């Protein structure tokens with residue numbers, strides 16, 4: 314079957330992100346505690362989204378720069394926190410040299426398949442002795458959801474094309490080796506399950522799929538998309554829907570590394 318028309322917008326909708334997916338920054342509040350920003354430090358928030366964690370870091374007295382590749386997110390971040398320095402920057406091509414005491418990143422690195430380019434840029438951006446503190450999706454992240462998406466696509470007559478999958482979920486072994494290869498000393502790494510409740514009751518899984526998984530469905534007719542979404546929900550309901558709330562089967566990596 315052909316992919317002919319487009320229903321999902323393949324761009325970051327900053328308002329939807331803030332209103333229906335606020336758990337992304339709320340769950341990472343303790344990552345900022347691990348970062349432990351100090352007054353006077355210069356910190357990069359890589360993939361700042363709408364700026365909530367950047368603001369939390371700044372509130373500890375550090376000087377923070379927030380960067381994101383999505384102009385819509387940066388625009389919303391500037392609207393939310395006009396006093397903070399936010400800009401549109403591609404993490405695969407970081408323009409900083411020995412500028413930061415720390416690089417911080419939450420829920421972003423799994424969107425970038427070119428992980429090595431990012432790590433090279435982070436190493437270059439850090440001052441000697443600087444730290445990298447990050448959390449993102451690790452090996453096995455959203456496995457049930459991805460399996461259901463491919464099942465539904467195949468049942469509807471679309472090939473299971475791995476090129477549609479926008480995510481890179483490395484193991485801690487893989488990612489730790491990459492950090493070490495590029496001059497960062499891994500001091501902490503963990504992979505843990507974090508089943509995450511989604512906002513908006515019965516709508517929660519569809520909202521999540523429309524916001525984060527749209528690349529699987531772009532180009533399909535509206536009818537095909539609606540029936541595929543329903544099929545995905547039906548497959549996942551027995552395991553990921555409990556007492557009126559949908560859950561995403563998140564599995565996170567946390568790493569700390571020192572230059």
Ligand code: BEZ
Nearest residue numbers: 420449450454455525563
């Ligand atoms: C995550 O935060 O793990 C995630 C978010 C969106 C899509 C896939 C994974």
